[in-house]
Amino acid sequence: MYLYKTIKKFSSAEEVVNKSRFIGYSKPVKTIEEATEFIEEIKKKHKDATHNVPVYLLGEKMDVQKYSDDGEPSGTAGVPILSMLKNEKITNVVVVVTRYFGGIKLGTGGLVRSYTNIAKKSLENAGIIEVDEFIRIAIEIEYTLHGKLLNYINNEDSVIIENTIYTDKVKMILLISKNEYEKVNNTIIDLTNSDVSFGKKEIINASIRKNEVITNY
Secondary structure, eight states, X not given: OOSEEEEXXXXXXXXXXXXXXXXXXXXXXXXXXXXXXXXXXXXXXXXXXXXEEEEEEESTTOOEEEEOOTTSSTTSSHHHHHHHHHHHTBOSEEEEEEEEOOSSOOHHHHHHHHHHHHHHHHHHHHOEEEEXXXXXXXXXXXXXXXXXXXXXXXXXXXXXXXXXXXXXXXXXXXXXXXXGHHHHHHHHHHHTTTOOEEOOOEEEEEEEETTEEEOOO
């Protein structure tokens, strides 16, 4: 299970629907100020566009939001993008979809599909990631215990090594899933026969995929 989903980086996508050009932009953000700044940046970049539809959704509980149809018929642009974000549980994100009208009306259904699809493509291009709570903790062990502990960690999905420092002992910075912390902690104690020193715990939000650690969430 995860706390929420967000995106990894800024990205965009583009497509033409019945001569109308749609460009979707997505960016991970944490604050209203960041989201607003990005929206203004895109509006300035495409000041000649027919519409620049902005949407943002913030917070682990997705409780901070703003959207606009920017002149499109009510409920055909910003609303469906926001609904898509909520349905996909994607938050801490800002999306702007730019439209250059091509002379052919798309109708209510066509607008909803076009805005939703290009927004979703830009999110997918940005890389949708799951964010969960982890406990970051440093442990210190003797070199003789390193191999045994490394073998356990490499076969345990709920823990990953963020960094290893070799001095007179081996210091490992671990990220452990908060829900599995007690189990992992007890296993480490058992494997080392209590010959292990634990540092201070820190709870962080992070995404871990294929041993890639992304923090600052």
